[in-house]
Amino acid sequence: MSDIPAPATPAEQPVAKPARPVRAFGQGLRPLLPRGLLGRSLLIILLPLLILQGVALQLFYGNHLDVISRRLAGGVAGEIGMVIEIMQRMPDPADRAWLFRDASWRLDLGLAFEGGASLGATPDRAASLPLLPLEDDLAHAMAERVRRPFDADWQSDRRSVIIRIQLPDGVLHVEAPRKRLFTGTLYLFFIWLVGSSLLLFGVAALFMKNQVRAIRRLAGAAEAFGLGRDIGQMKPEGASEVRQAASAFNRMQDRIRRFIGQRTDMLAGISHDLRTPLTRMRLALAMLPHAPETEADVAALTEDVEEMERMIAVYLAFARGEAQEQTQPTDLAALVSEVARKSPRDGAQVLVRVPESLVLPLRPDALRRCLANLIDNARKHARRIDIGVAEIPRGDGIAWAQVTVDDDGPGIPEELREEAFRPFATLSAGGTGLGLAIARDIARSHGGDIVLEASPLGGLRARIRLPV
Template sequence: MRVMLDSLFRRLVPRGLLGRALLIILVPLVAVQIIALYLFYGSHLDVISRRLAGAVAGDVAMVVELLARHPRDEERGWIFREAAWRLDLSLALEPGAVLGPTSSRPASLPLLPLEEDLDDAMRERVRLPFDTDWQSDPRSVIIRVQLPDGVLHAEAARKRLFSGTLYLFVIWVVGSSLLLFLVAALFMKNQVRAIRRLAEAAEAFGRGRDLGPMKPEGAAEARQAALAFNSMQGRIRRFVESRTEMLAGISHDLRTPLTRLRLGLAMLPADAQDDAAAMTQDVEEMDRLIAAYLAFARGEGTEQAAPADLGELVGEAAAKARRDGAQVEVEVPADPLVLAVRADALRRCLGNLLDNARKHARRIAVGLSRVPRGDAGAWAMLTVDDDGPGIPEDAREEAFRPFATFSAGGTGLGLAIARDIARAHGGDIVLEDSPLGGLRARVRLPA
């Protein structure tokens, strides 16, 4: 039961900061207004209603008593005139009439105790058969009292039984609640907008899109967070630039002696060409290793994201793999799947996955699809399947670590670079069992 209540509570409570903040403001506000309305309706309004009803019933009782003491026609006319002028009661006597059975008619204001209070006051003060009519005239209430010689009709203005402060109080309660809620909603919307822009800027920067420093806005804490983000962004950018420049210098310094070695090996005499060929292969392998290490350390961090068709990038990577001798099958959707990506980095990611599959398998299948995700948006799902020996399930996460190798001839950086690029785009790569019998690399990118 408790689990069900917790689940229901989570579904009912808004997930966003704006909704939760407004709920925190609205719930106490409504509770206070309900308590105030209850106190007003249950005490103050009840007292006022009984007093107003008692006053009308007292006037009618006084008229009935005067009619009983002065039954003559000329005195009765004087009583009716004085009641109309001094008591605001319109009176008429229906001689010889008999009051019929009273019917239960609803009051025109069902939320107020007017009819009940008037009936109680009439029973207490008049002590004669009577009934009340609330429906015949919307501006007055007709009270009929059974007298010994007929039925007395007394018409009292409805405003004598009703206090206009109720309308003012309800308008005040509802109006103040709406006004406070609107002010709180506008204020909180501005504060949440600053936080949302900070989150969007952090997401964009994490995906490699340089949007520049964001403008601080909102509350002091939100402005402080924006300034801290701008400072962090600048430090990271300077670090990446300095590291890229350093790596470029290292690349130049390392490749210069390798170039001299190539030239020296090419100038060896003919009788040493066999040894020179083996040494040349070693030099080329060293050159490839240096290029792989620098690519991993650089992380393609200087490229800016731009819209690109993921299907075209997959086709280009598959065509290159075919030129290298791989047998690749490609299945992409007919409609373009355009994403804001760093195209060169993503080409390197796909190339590394295809090279890894080509080294260990004869057949490769590449699939691309668009799948919905739990929240708003979708995923671009790319799968690379092969029929090779695969990787044991308990060692698949280890395969993403730099310099981890499971066969000879690899540098152990291909999968590490591929995952680094995918995560820089807000996605990830996981390894699974392939329907072809080998390994499947599943790349997930936010679309």
């Protein structure tokens, strides 16, 4: 026989339990947490304080105050029991009158006896919910030290608790001042807890607000600098770490500006060096003798020189990135209409749909170049061009300004649309491959972007989004 064990039946095989998703601690509370730094900082400061004071209140109220409450209730119940015992031993009305007067003076208890009266049905205290633990303490003390049917009225008088005790020959009415059952330390302790919490909250909120304001100013400066706006040097303020971050941001601005300036100067030198031999070539071509057999060659060389000058201008514009121009409030609708009107159409039908006005901070010359490049690309491949301007919400209380350029040309395959934005990428014959690269660079310098999509006209849509 073989020693190989038989395979286990399906009932015998262990069933692998599906893995349960591990949920991070506190993930359910994440939507309830404040999102801002100020709110979270205050929560970090105040939450441990509130927990600590809550524990202190519970210890004080649940232990010390509970002991004091039981002692006060026991004292009142013991005095009532003593009065009842003396009444039983001294049934004479004159003695009872003396006892009631002496108890009112020495014990601060108002006593009255109603002969022949009855309490009636005593309420079930076990089924009722007392307003305060002091009611339970008094009930236990009365049951332990008086041992007679009774009821207590806590609502009729704000200054006293009226207790009625059933005696064999009537009902004894006892008016006990509330100050003999309550202790004022609870209110003082509660006021201390609330007052200290409010004081700490105010001091922490004032201090943290100043710290958060410095961080917000730093974030706003970084956002403005990323949009190409000249914000100048930022004044360091706040905590030492925030001051260090502000100083580092100022140094970063200086390095970036110095780099841009050096690049612009270098490109200006290159432009001068390249344009000088091109100018000499132009002069040489102009001074050549005109002969029928060389006219075609001279015209071809002249076109080549002009093409080289145009390419150099485009390359310099791309490398410069229009960085020297400052933002200013500009009517985007008027700017788009102007660019569409001045752009060469070469037989293409151009339709413009813009609102009456849409003003936002822009670098107008740079955006004109961006729109001109998009319209020029559409004009080369389509016979119909639709240009639209609209304001759409971003979802965080801020809106986008959107410009769409649609055409009915052949379009660009989806897998090649991002490739079209790469510098010197030419997906069709002709051109330098910098038009879309320059357009995206300008849009992103404004804090927006450009994407290529399928157009409702059947060709390509270029969609620009700019923050309002």
